[in-house]
Amino acid sequence: xxxxxxxxxxxxxxxxxxxxxxxxxxxxxxxxxxxxxxxxxxxxxxxxxxxxxxxxxxxxxxxxxxxxxxxxxxxxxxxxxxxxxxxxxxxxxxxxxxxxxxxxxxxxxxxxxxxxxxxxxxxxxxxxxxxxxxxxxxxxxxxxxxxxxxxxxxxxxxxxxxxxxxxxxxxxxxxxxxxxxxxxxxxxxxxxxxxxxxxxxxxxxxxxxxxxxxxxxxxxxxxxxxxxxxxxxxxxxxxxxxxxxxxxxxxxxxxxxxxxxxxxxxxxxxxxxxxxxxxxxxxxxxxxxxxxxxxxxxxxxxxxxxxxxxxxxxxxxxxxxxxxxxxxxxx
Amino acid sequence: xxxxxxxxxxxxxxxxxxxxxxxxxxxxxxxxxxxxxxxxxxxxxxxxxxxxxxxxxxxxxxxxxxxxxxxxxxxxxxxxxxxxxxxxxxxxxxxxxxxxxxxxxxxxxxxxxxxxxxxxxxxxxxxxxxxxxxxxxxxxxxxxxxxxxxxxxxxxxxxxxxxxxxxxxxxxxxxxxxxxxxxxxxxxxxxxxxxxxxxxxxxxxxxxxxxxxxxxxxxxxxxxxxxxxxxxxxxxxxxxxxxxxxxxxxxxxxxxxxxxxxxxxxxxxxxxxxxxxxxxxxxxxxxxxxxxxxxxxxxxxxxxxxxxxxxxxxxxxxxxxxxxxxxxxxx
DNA sequence: TCGAATTATCTCAGCGCTAACATTTTTCCC
DNA sequence: GGGAAAAATGTTAGCGCTGAGATAATTCGA
Numbered sequence: 017x018x019x020x021x022x023x024x025x026x027x028x029x030x031x032x033x034x035x036x037x038x039x040x041x042x043x044x045x046x047x048x049x050x051x052x053x054x055x056x057x058x059x060x061x062x063x064x065x066x067x068x069x070x071x072x073x074x075x076x077x078x079x080x081x082x083x084x085x086x087x088x089x090x091x092x093x094x095x096x097x098x099x100x101x102x103x104x105x106x107x108x109x110x111x112x113x114x115x116x117x118x119x120x121x122x123x124x125x126x127x128x129x130x131x132x133x134x135x136x137x138x139x140x141x142x143x144x145x146x147x148x149x150x151x152x153x154x155x156x157x158x159x160x161x162x163x164x165x166x167x168x169x170x171x172x173x174x175x176x177x178x179x180x181x182x183x184x185x186x187x188x189x190x191x192x193x194x195x196x197x198x199x200x201x202x203x204x205x206x207x208x209x210x211x212x213x214x215x216x217x218x219x220x221x222x223x224x225x226x227x228x229x230x231x232x233x234x235x236x237x238x239x240x241x242x243x244x245x246x247x248x249x250x251x252x253x254x255x256x257x258x259x260x261x262x263x264x265x266x267x268x269x270x271x272x273x274x275x276x277x278x279x280x281x282x283x284x285x286x287x288x289x290x291x292x293x294x295x296x297x298x299x300x301x302x303x304x305x306x307x308x309x310x311x312x313x314x315x316x317x318x319x320x321x322x323x324x325x326x327x328x329x330x331x332x333x334x335x336x337x338x339x340x341x342x343x344x345x346x347x
Numbered sequence: 348x349x350x351x352x353x354x355x356x357x358x359x360x361x362x363x364x365x366x367x368x369x370x371x372x373x374x375x376x377x378x379x380x381x382x383x384x385x386x387x388x389x390x391x392x393x394x395x396x397x398x399x400x401x402x403x404x405x406x407x408x409x410x411x412x413x414x415x416x417x418x419x420x421x422x423x424x425x426x427x428x429x430x431x432x433x434x435x436x437x438x439x440x441x442x443x444x445x446x447x448x449x450x451x452x453x454x455x456x457x458x459x460x461x462x463x464x465x466x467x468x469x470x471x472x473x474x475x476x477x478x479x480x481x482x483x484x485x486x487x488x489x490x491x492x493x494x495x496x497x498x499x500x501x502x503x504x505x506x507x508x509x510x511x512x513x514x515x516x517x518x519x520x521x522x523x524x525x526x527x528x529x530x531x532x533x534x535x536x537x538x539x540x541x542x543x544x545x546x547x548x549x550x551x552x553x554x555x556x557x558x559x560x561x562x563x564x565x566x567x568x569x570x571x572x573x574x575x576x577x578x579x580x581x582x583x584x585x586x587x588x589x590x591x592x593x594x595x596x597x598x599x600x601x602x603x604x605x606x607x608x609x610x611x612x613x614x615x616x617x618x619x620x621x622x623x624x625x626x627x628x629x630x631x632x633x634x635x636x637x638x639x640x641x642x643x644x645x646x647x648x649x650x651x652x653x654x655x656x657x658x659x660x661x662x663x664x665x666x667x668x669x670x671x672x673x674x675x676x677x678x
Numbered sequence: 679t680c681g682a683a684t685t686a687t688c689t690c691a692g693c694g695c696t697a698a699c700a701t702t703t704t705t706c707c708c
Numbered sequence: 709g710g711g712a713a714a715a716a717t718g719t720t721a722g723c724g725c726t727g728a729g730a731t732a733a734t735t736c737g738a
Contacts, residue, residue: 068408072695093424097445100445131395372696375717376716405695405723406724698720705713
């Protein structure tokens with residue numbers, strides 16, 4: 017009843033175990049006739065190699081450890097989609113962990129993923145506990161840190177400069193003649209990159225001699241509902257602003273919904289600006305003005321670079337997948 | 348340089364390897380003093396157990412194989428989120444594969460996931476290749492088939508009856524006085540459950556002596572953009588319908604966007620009805636009337652039931668997570 | 679036609695852990 | 709205070725595979 021092993025295949029094909037192993041891994045010299053015989057035996061027995069055994073013997077595995085902060089924010093499933101796309105056609109399997117934005121949880125996930133001797137570990141951002149950083153540094157697996165390139169990575173960083181994205185938002189709005197600019201955001205503890213964009217925005221405004229007119233930050237994670245409520249609240253305090261930058265598109269779409277409900281003309285009375293370039297923002301009656309962060313490309317690029325080389329870069333490598341302003345019609 | 352092993356811990360703590368192993372797995376009798384000594388040694392060495400070795404020795408692993416048809420449809424990341432929620436606090440790790448709605452790919456994913464001797468395999472729907480079904484049946488791992496309960500599962504099915512959901516949509520619209528009902532959908536090959544809902548809808552209408560007035564199906568996957576275009580096309584052909592059922596919320600939100608752009612009064616001129624109960628539908632100026640499918644609960648429930656028992660059910664078990672009509676304001 | 683390459687295959691010792699069972703130590707009750 | 713049960717730890721034999729190196733078979737040029 018227990019599944020067939022290499023030995024079963026070997027004896028059926030009348031070769032040594034090692035030969036079967038070599039056929040499977042397509043390694044070394046194999047006579048065509050032997051290969052055929054082995055493959056037939058494999059098929060006949062329905063043999064499936066035991067990865068644990070292989071992994072133990074070779075002290076390496078075809079696992080890619082992936083650590084994401086959240087599954088609730090659509091951005092991360094999209095990164096994951098990119099990772100999958102990069103993995104397609106290879107025999108690597110992603111093993112996923114979710115931290116809920118908790119660095120301690122990240123640390124323990126790193127430890128348990130490392131226990132599988134993965135080929136690479138992909139995680140998010142530059143912030144890790146000291147222990148986590150040490151584990152990653154001491155191991156020899158490749159390490160990708162995604163989303164953010166405003167720091168020196170352990171091995172490879174792929175993403176964009178959120179600071180620069182914030183500055184770009186400022187420049188865009190200033191260029192369009194907006195001067196009384198507000199900000200609606202969500203919790204920065206959970207999302208340092210949103211904070212970086214905020215800092216970039218403020219800096220961009222300052223360079224033009226402006227300051228943020230008003231801001232409103234919610235406690236929870238970003239969501240359309242939160243954005244809707246937060247904009248309403250902001251406007252109740254500051255009726256004279258002419259543009260609002262949101263921490264991301266979820267919040268911005270919520271803001272747009274508020275404007276529709278409250279019959280505020282967008283962008284004539286109030287301009288709206290997001291971040292991410294989510295599909296939903298582009299489906300609004302007036303497509304959202306926002307910054308396209310290429311989540312899919314980030315995931316895909318990271319995987320491709322990590323798999324291209326099994327050794328770590330001697331110098332940490334930083335890859336900027338960039339961003340682009342989606343003009344839209346709301347700002 | 349190579350990482351410490353059980354043996355290193357054992358000699359440092361001056362106990363046998365087996366004792367260390369028992370401390371780690373919290374199994375059998377351990378004197379408190381010994382446990383403390385071992386844990387200190389583990390900490391001092393930064394020991395991380397090699398899962399591959401453990402898995403090989405015990406011929407089982409703490410891996411949960413998860414096979415999803417797609418990452419692009421928000422529904423599946425949400426199921427995955429539920430799975431993660433169910434896994435939180437356990438030491439199980441999900442290993443993810445994506446089929447792109449290709450049953451052959453599912454088959455090969457099942458095979459490679461099985462190679463890790465996972466504790467369970469979670470996949471979607473009831474459709475599998477003969478070989479895939481055989482592999483799952485022959486293995487002893489627990490198997491969860493998600494989303495759909497209109498079939499006899501291998502071991503456990505968790506989801507809802509899409510047929511019944513379709514019927515409910517029909518009853519809801521009929522109850523509201525709509526009689527000329529159209530349908531806008533996406534590709535059924537990729538999404539059998541959408542087809543089941545369609546069949547339920549048609550059946551529900553027939554029971555009231557009605558038929559579908561008009562329908563329009565796109566080729567690709569569902570999306571807001573596709574829904575927007577498809578409704579426009581449908582209305583260009585059939586101007587007299589008073590309600591449209593969409594294959595899901597993505598499509599329905601797109602339809603709503605079309606109505607806004609074309610200034611069609613919803614629901615006065617045209618009622619809209621979706622499926623899934625996505626957040627975005629509920630954020631529209633008029634919340635979308637739809638059916639709430641509990642994706643998160645499906646994932647979470649499945650994991651909990653699978654982990655509750657390491658043996659398969661003698662009788663396949665079917666768990667109906669149900670659905671509920673979100674009244675909304677669009678139908 | 680023979681030796682050196684080249685090609686094809688085999689042998690065997692682990693990889694690091696766990697299961698099963700054996701053994702020793704401690705507890706505890708009559 | 710002696711013996712059985714309970715508690716604590718040790719011993720041993722793999723799990724199924726791969727890597728390194730040895731060996732055998734084949735090719736090929738001079």
